[in-house]
Amino acid sequence: MSPPPRLSEAEDRQRRAATRNGWLLSAPALVLLFIAASGPLLIVLVYSFLTPGKYGDVSWEFSTSGWVGILFSRDIFDDTLKLADAHLTIFWRSVKLSLLTTAITFALGFPTAWFIATRPPKARALWLFLITIPFWTNLLIRTFAITEIIRNEGILNKVLLAIGVIAAPLRIMNTDTAVLIGMAYVYLPLMVLPLFAAIDRFDMRLLEAGYDLYASRMQVLRHVILPIVRPGIVAGSILVFVPSLGAYVTPRVLGGGKNMMIGNFIELQFGQGRNWPLGAALSIALLIVVMLAMLIYVRAATKEDTPHG
Amino acid sequence: MIKITGTAGPILSVNAAIMARDVTKAFGQGETALKALDNVSCEIRTGEFFTLLGPSGCGKTTLLRLIAGFEMPTAGQILIDGQDVTGQPPNRRAVNTVFQSYALFPHLSVAENVGFGLKMQGRPRAEIAATVREMLALVKLEALAGRRTGQLSGGQQQRVALARALAPRPKVLLLDEPLSALDLKLRKEMQVELKRLQTETGITFVFVTHDQEEALTMSDRIAVMSAGKIQQIGVPREIYTAPVNRFVADFIGETNFIPATAVPGGAKLADGTVLPAEGEGSLLIIRPEQLRLLPAAADGALPATVESVVYFGTDTHVHLALEDGTKLTARVPSPADGHSGHAPGQRIGLGFAPGAARLIRE
Known part of the structure; x- marks a missing residue:
């Protein structure tokens, strides 16, 4: 029924400080999480745009063949794309x-x-x-x-x-x-x-x-x-x-x-x-x-x- | 009341909204079974405000739950509007409950809560919408139709619970201590409100409470319960002025008990004084407000000594002892200056308002 109570300026400042402290305190965890979770994901993302190597691994040439290969396969004879x-x-x-x-x-x-x-x-x-x-x-x-x-x-x-x-x-x-x-x-x-x-x-x-x-x-x-x-x-x-x-x-x-x-x-x-x-x-x-x-x-x-x- | 004596069964009265016949409810089995209701029979008339009054554990809520169908009786029958509903589940009974906890659906809006019963009955949308509007107007909550119930105050939730239970137009509305969660001021308001709703809708109300004042002010009739039994059924005046036993006299208001024996035309006290009193039994009761404090030498007055005086504002409680040691309390209106003129140790004479004393059984 009643409108939400308006924050006074002091309360507002206090709240902002609390938010800032919160970020600072969780920074180490966030950094670790970023490196441990996003790092590998980034590597996978980069690999998906490379060319397959002959014996596994990748060769460092840009290619979209990985992404195309999700849905399509290349015909062995005439090299046309068709739905896999x-x-x-x-x-x-x-x-x-x-x-x-x-x-x-x-x-x-x-x-x-x-x-x-x-x-x-x-x-x-x-x-x-x-x-x-x-x-x-x-x-x-x-x-x-x-x-x-x-x-x-x-x-x-x-x-x-x-x-x-x-x-x-x-x-x-x-x-x-x-x-x-x-x-x-x-x-x-x-x-x-x-x-x-x-x-x-x-x-x-x-x-x-x-x-x-x-x-x-x-x-x-x-x-x-x-x-x-x-x-x-x-x-x-x-x-x-x-x-x-x-x-x-x-x-x-x-x-x-x-x-x-x-x-x-x-x-x-x-x-x-x-x-x-x-x-x-x-x-x-x-x-x-x-x-x-x-x-x-x-x-x-x-x-x-x-x-x- | 019209009564028809059938050949098939006992007396059947046509205007009973609810009838409980020899209902017993035991929880647990065998030796340890706890009898919440012990062979209770009562009849609730159509259109009346009926109150089940008693201390906690007296079986009043159990009786209400048996009427609603949440519990099944161990023995006996429940009739709603003349129909035996004993084995039927709650959703087949034309009664609705206002729960002590309100039990509003948290995932639904106020309007959806009120319309829930009608929706489950499969009524058409337009009818549901119209009834919901009407019910919200009845409890003065039109403005909050779209709100979540969690955002409402206790009093508002109470109104939603009432509207929700009234919306399907039940034959009987069951109210399980609905006011107990409200503060005093709100409770007084809701008492008036409930009475108004009952008069406006004409629906039979069965109200459970442990608050004797609430029962006296709101009810058409009261059933006083104790230890799984109905002690007395009557209109509030009757319950207060002519209680049938010590429990009822003690539970409803304050009472002075004086041991006595019945003699023709009255009651004989231990000291031989004979007071005019109706009823029979070995206990003389008199309400504190019916005692008159007279000078010690007054004619026909019972000699007593003031033990203490407690000022209550509107009135003053004077605690007294009779010559044989029996303790009594008199309640007298406080004079304008607040001084009743009584002091501990003072010897006075005790007078009785005519017809105030009554003999009852233990």
């Missing part, structure tokens, strides 16, 4: 699997986070600890453990065969499904934790208010719970989607050589592909696309927050 279907397949698979991973981790993570947030405080700490246990083990080992479960002679197939649900083993290894299972498993905690934080802040009394005002359970979920815990959903989806898009180990181990994702494709350019500029260009492009996508997503997800009435 294989690349597009990899991009599409990466986006598809990352979106699916986000959806699956949300579907599994939301009830889990809700369950944890509604436990008594002591039990809550235990459940959160259990959720983070997989982080204690190396990613590679966890991924191989999944292999043990889903491979043709693995635990899953043995059990299903034994109880007669299936007649022949399910071929899951080296498929997109395998990659999806692996990524959902690996990234689930990253969805659960921010969702838990949001649900923990949720005022459970609002549920009764919703039911009281004729909302069914589904309506309460849709019109009360989800909009209020939306910051948690946004944070969780970003934390899952972004690393999924750049996933490297999981598709490599579970997807086999054929079901490559962008991460593996980039690695390939620095290894057997011997095309460092292409790898560098792909890395930068991925970074830009992810940043743009997140910007659009966060905008869209928070747009409805401004009240209208």
Whole structure:
């Protein structure tokens, strides 16, 4: 109702001094961050505009071939540019699997986070600890453990065969499904934790208010719970989607050589592909696309927050 | 009140907005179960301002939550407008609640909060908009329709909560200590406001409070509760002047208790004095403002000694002791100069306003 209090001149000066001191104090960290984070990125950016060397590495000649190579490949015979279907397949698979991973981790993570947030405080700490246990083990080992479960002679197939649900083993290894299972498993905690934080802040009394005002359970979920815990959903989806898009180990181990994702494709350019500029260009492009996508997503997800009435 | 005696069941009165029949609510199981409500029956009439009054833990909020449908009774039935709703969830009951914490939706504007119930009922947009405007006008918040609820003061949030609960035109509005979070001045304002809203809308209000003054000033009828039971139901005057037992007498206002025995036409005190009193029981009650301080030798007066005098501004409290040691308090209007003329140790005679003394059960 009342206008914001106007700052007096003294307050204003004090505030400016505080801002200046803040910058000075964080300067060392900012400098380190700039060198450690932006430095390598700058090198990658420069490499993306160079010419591939014969045995890997780069030769210092300016070229856009790396960037062109993201979408196009040169015909070996007549040297014309054409759309690289294989690349597009990899991009599409990466986006598809990352979106699916986000959806699956949300579907599994939301009830889990809700369950944890509604436990008594002591039990809550235990459940959160259990959720983070997989982080204690190396990613590679966890991924191989999944292999043990889903491979043709693995635990899953043995059990299903034994109880007669299936007649022949399910071929899951080296498929997109395998990659999806692996990524959902690996990234689930990253969805659960921010969702838990949001649900923990949720005022459970609002549920009764919703039911009281004729909302069914589904309506309460849709019109009360989800909009209020939306910051948690946004944070969780970003934390899952972004690393999924750049996933490297999981598709490599579970997807086999054929079901490559962008991460593996980039690695390939620095290894057997011997095309460092292409790898560098792909890395930068991925970074830009992810940043743009997140910007659009966060905008869209928070747009409805401004009240209208 | 019209009563119809049906063959199928007990007496059914046609104008009851709410009926609770032999309702018991126990939390926990077996030996450790805590009975929040113990075989409670009551009837709330359509259009009345009904108050559930009692100390915390008496079961008043539990009864309200059973009516709303947030809790299910362990035994008994709840009827809303003659319909048995005992097993129905809150969203199927034509009652709305104003919560103690208000429980406004933080992600919605004031107008969206008010329109929430109608939206969930699937009413057309135009109707929702019109009702929201009408409700905001009713609680005088038209100017804040677009605001976030977090930006409102306590009193404003209270009004939004009221408008939100009234918007779907419930058969009964349930209010769970809605004024307890407000400061004294605002609370007085809202008391008047609530009464006005109830009169204007004609909706049955069920109001839960532990504040006896609030209950007395606002209610058409009051149910005084204690230990999971309704002790007495009646109009405020009845509850105050003719409490049925010690709990009610003690909880509503201040009372002097004098041990006595019932004799024809009155009550006999320990010293043999017989005072005219109605009612029956072994406890004589008299309100402090009904005691008259007379000269020691006054005819028919009970001898007493002043123990202390406390000045309260508008009136003065005189603490007294009878000859047998029973302590009493008299409340007398303060004279213009503030000096009541009583002093500790003074011997006086105690007179009773006619009809003021009453015998009750323990």
